[in-house]
Amino acid sequence: MSTDRKVYKRESEEARRDALIVAAMDLVAEGGPQAATVRAIAERAGVTPGLIRHYFTSKEELTRAAFRRLMEWMTRDSSAALLSGDLGPKARLAAFVSASLRPPVVDPKRLGLWAGFLNALRTDPEMRDIHEQGYRAYRDILETLIAQLPRKTDAAQSRRDAIACNGVIDGLWLEGSALPDGFAPGELESIGLAAVSAILNIDLTGA
Amino acid sequence: MSTDRKVYKRESEEARRDALIVAAMDLVAEGGPQAATVRAIAERAGVTPGLIRHYFTSKEELTRAAFRRLMEWMTRDSSAALLSGDLGPKARLAAFVSASLRPPVVDPKRLGLWAGFLNALRTDPEMRDIHEQGYRAYRDILETLIAQLPRKTDAAQSRRDAIACNGVIDGLWLEGSALPDGFAPGELESIGLAAVSAILNIDLTGA
DNA sequence: AGCGCAATTATTCATCTGTATAACAGGCGA
DNA sequence: TCGCCTGTTATACAGATGAATAATTGCGCT
Numbered sequence: 142m143s144t145d146r147k148v149y150k151r152e153s154e155e156a157r158r159d160a161l162i163v164a165a166m167d168l169v170a171e172g173g174p175q176a177a178t179v180r181a182i183a184e185r186a187g188v189t190p191g192l193i194r195h196y197f198t199s200k201e202e203l204t205r206a207a208f209r210r211l212m213e214w215m216t217r218d219s220s221a222a223l224l225s226g227d228l229g230p231k232a233r234l235a236a237f238v239s240a241s242l243r244p245p246v247v248d249p250k251r252l253g254l255w256a257g258f259l260n261a262l263r264t265d266p267e268m269r270d271i272h273e274q275g276y277r278a279y280r281d282i283l284e285t286l287i288a289q290l291p292r293k294t295d296a297a298q299s300r301r302d303a304i305a306c307n308g309v310i311d312g313l314w315l316e317g318s319a320l321p322d323g324f325a326p327g328e329l330e331s332i333g334l335a336a337v338s339a340i341l342n343i344d345l346t347g348a
Numbered sequence: 349m350s351t352d353r354k355v356y357k358r359e360s361e362e363a364r365r366d367a368l369i370v371a372a373m374d375l376v377a378e379g380g381p382q383a384a385t386v387r388a389i390a391e392r393a394g395v396t397p398g399l400i401r402h403y404f405t406s407k408e409e410l411t412r413a414a415f416r417r418l419m420e421w422m423t424r425d426s427s428a429a430l431l432s433g434d435l436g437p438k439a440r441l442a443a444f445v446s447a448s449l450r451p452p453v454v455d456p457k458r459l460g461l462w463a464g465f466l467n468a469l470r471t472d473p474e475m476r477d478i479h480e481q482g483y484r485a486y487r488d489i490l491e492t493l494i495a496q497l498p499r500k501t502d503a504a505q506s507r508r509d510a511i512a513c514n515g516v517i518d519g520l521w522l523e524g525s526a527l528p529d530g531f532a533p534g535e536l537e538s539i540g541l542a543a544v545s546a547i548l549n550i551d552l553t554g555a
Numbered sequence: 556a557g558c559g560c561a562a563t564t565a566t567t568c569a570t571c572t573g574t575a576t577a578a579c580a581g582g583c584g585a
Numbered sequence: 586t587c588g589c590c591t592g593t594t595a596t597a598c599a600g601a602t603g604a605a606t607a608a609t610t611g612c613g614c615t
Contacts, residue, residue: 151562151611173467175382179603189564190603200603249470256466259526260380263460276527304523304531305543309512312519316511319466320483324511336512339546358581358592386573396594397573407573 212275419482
C-alpha cells in the first residue's frame with residue numbers, strides 16, 4: 142500500500158495567512174511562545190509545516206504578523222463603541238473605559254498572548270516598533286477623550302491625568318485577565334469608571 | 349594533547365542553588381522562557397549543564413524556584429519601608445505605593461521576568477499556587493493599609509477601593525517597566541500617589 | 556478534456572533541548 | 586599524607602525544532 146498523501150484544498154492567500162496567524166496566536170496564548178512551534182501551528186491551521194514558509198519568509202515573520210494583529214485587536218475592541226453613536230464627551234470616555242474592562246479585551250488568553258510576545262520586544266526592533274505604534278494609538282485616544290471633557294486643566298495636568306487613567310485601566314485589565322473568576326460581572330467596569338471619575342474629578346458613572 | 353577537564357571549586361548547596369536560580373531568572377528576563385535552556389543557565393551560572401539535575405530534579409523545578417523567588421522579591425521590595433519606622437497610617441500607605449512605583453520594583457527586566465512566567469501559570473498547578481500566594485500577600489498588605497486609614501467606609505466600598513488602588517499601582521508599574529524612558533524620575537510615584545489619593549478621597553501627597 | 560503552474564505536501568538536515576549515565580577530582584576526615 | 590565521599594564534569598541519546606529542498610496534486614485556463 143502506498144502511503145497516501147494528504148488531500149487538500151487550495152485556499153486564497155488571505156485565508157491561509159489568516160489561518161496561520163490565528164493558529165499562532167492561539168498557541169502562544171495557551172502555552173506561551175514555546176508552544177508555538179512551526180509544526181504545532183501548521184497542525185492547528187490544518188496544513189503541513191512547510192506551508193508556513195511558503196507564506197512567511199520565516200517563523201519570526203509569522204510571529205510579527207500575529208503580534209501586529211493582537212495590537213490591532215486591542216485598540217479596535219476598546220474604541221469600537223466610539224464610532225457608532227454621537228455621544229457626549231463624558232459618555233464617550235465612559236464607553237471607552239468600559240469597553241477596555243470587559244471581554245473580549247479582558248480575557249485570560251489575551252493576557253497570555255500579550256505576555257508571550259512581551260519578551261520579544263527586547264530582542265526584535267521590528268516588534269518594538271509594532272508595540273510602540275499600538276501603544277501610542279491607544280493612549281492618544283484616551284488623551285483626546287480626556288481633553289474633550291468639560292473641565293479646566295493645564296497641559297501638564299492633562300498628561301498626568303492621562304497616564305493615571307491609562308494606569309488604572311491597564312492595571313484592572315491585568316487583574317481581571319489574570320484572575321477571571323476574581324470579580325463579579327460588570328464589577329471591573331464599575332470600579333474602573335469610579336476610579337477614573339475620582340482621578341479626573343468628574344462624574345462618569347451616570348453617563 | 350588530552351582534552352583537559354574544567355577546573356572547578358566545590359560550593360555549598362545554597363550558593364549553587366542560588367547561582368542557578370539567579371541565572372535562570374536573568375535569562376528569562378532577558379530573552380523569555382525559550383532563552384532559559386539548561387545549557388544557557390549552566391553557562392551563566394559558571395557550571396556545566398549536568399549540575400542542574402544534581403540540585404533540581406528537573407528543569408521545571410528550577411523554573412518554579414525562580415518564580416517563587418520573583419514573587420518574594422515583589423512583596424519584599426514593596427513593603428520594605430513599612431517595617432522600619434513607626435509611621436502614621438497615611439505615611440505607611442504612601443510609602444508602600446511609592447516603593448511599588450520605583451526601582452527595583454519598576455524595572456523592564458522584572459516585567460519581562462513576570463511575563464515569561466505568566467503562561468506557565470495555566471499549565472502548571474504548582475506555579476499557580478505560588479502565584480496565588482504571592483498575589484494574596486501583596487493585596488492583603490494593601491487592603492490592611494487602606495483599612496487603617498482615618499476615614500469611614502463600609503466593607504463593600506473597602507474592597508472596591510483596594511481593587512482600584514491595586515489596579516493603578518499595577519498599571520503604572522506595567523507602563524513604567526514597559527517604557528522605562530517614558531517617565532521622568534519620580535513621576536510615576538507622584539502620579540500614583542495623586543491617583544490613590546483621589547480614589548480614596550484622602551490626601552497622601554503630604555505624608 | 557488536459558496542459559501547466561503554483562499551492563501544498565513529503566522528506567531530509569543540522570542543530571538544539573532535556574535527560575540519563577559514566578567518569579573524574581576537590582577537599583574533608585583520619 | 587592519603588582515602589573516599591560526593592560535588593562536578595563529560596559524554597551520550599532520543600526527540601523536537603526551524604529551515605531547505607524535492608515531489609505531488611489541485612485547479613484555473615484554453
